[in-house]
């Protein structure tokens with residue numbers, strides 16, 4: 228059995244709201260698992276059930292193979308870092324870090340040693356005598372992480388810990404938390420609505436939607452092998468282009484292009500989707516321009532430029548294909564004029580097909596060229 232096992236976990240709040248449904252997950256010791264999804268999808272509820280702050284309505288939760296549904300939060304070996312990092316404002320950084328140990332009645336020299344070690348890992352050594360108001364947002368967040376770390380918990384639970392920071396601090400703290408995880412090796416479950424945080428920090432991502440798990444996988448899996456339209460649209464920035472169309476004679480009815488699904492799907496699959504509504508997907512960054520395209524193994528698309536955004540390392544090109552809108556990511560030197568006809572190529576192995584009704588991926592991998 229895995230270190231942490233959640234089996235058929237459900238949460239029904241007293242008002243009858245079913246916030247988490249049939250949640251199944253195994254977490255290995257030392258893993259960094261990120262629960263990601265839009266606001267309200269049940270991430271915090273799941274985390275709080277793991278912490279013991281919220282009861283489990285149905286299902287089984289195990290820590291180290293032992294049933295833990297009824298365990299008191301203090302007996303679970305968890306430390307939690309919340310979004311609002313609530314430091315004690317009238318205490319120095321040292322005392323904020325030491326407070327938990329003081330409550331446990333630890334000896335002064337033990338406290339001092341642990342505080343200094345934690346502060347050193349977190350780059351806080353020179354701030355130990357400061358008050359929280361004398362720190363930047365990022366430093367305060369580090370103190371909050373330190374308070375959780377110092378308790379030597381086996382399991383770290385983090386609920387949107389970076390959401391109060393500005394964009395730059397978030398990027399810095401992201402890599403700091405990843406490094407701290409590497410140093411401590413503590414099993415970590417991290418909640419965020421930000422797919423970039425999930426992609427950059429996780430060993431394993433759990434994408435949630437409406438209280439259910441949509442897909443579990445490594446960042447690589449979710450990006451390259453999304454199981455459904457929700458994950459395809461959620462992971463990646465800008466998101467995957469998803470175009471609804473009906474398949475007629477093996478071709479989606481998207482105007483003015485060379486898409487022919489016979490190139491990427493076998494006859495059985497083609498027969499199954501003929502006449503049906505599917506969703507044709509491709510990532511903005513997967514497209515090629517004529518000069519660099521392998522035109523033998525790509526679909527040619529014709530579009531009209533509506534807007535361009537130069538980002539520095541790339542240009543986002545917003546295009547229209549007879550009413551169908553897409554975003555393309557191109558080289559920063561590419562700067563087409565608005566209204567210009569823009570031709571681009573989608574390599575066969577960058578095409579994703581989905582069943583419009585079930586929203587599930589239709590696998591075409593037989594003919595993928597990798």
Ligand code: ADP
Nearest residue numbers: 240242244246265266267268269270271272273
């Ligand atoms: P997330 O962390 O993904 O934003 P939450 O787990 O906080 O989502 O909430 C999931 C859903 O459960 C939301 O619709 C929220 O309104 C609802 N919810 C959260 N707490 C309670 C509660 N105590 N009583 C009833 N509904 C709740």
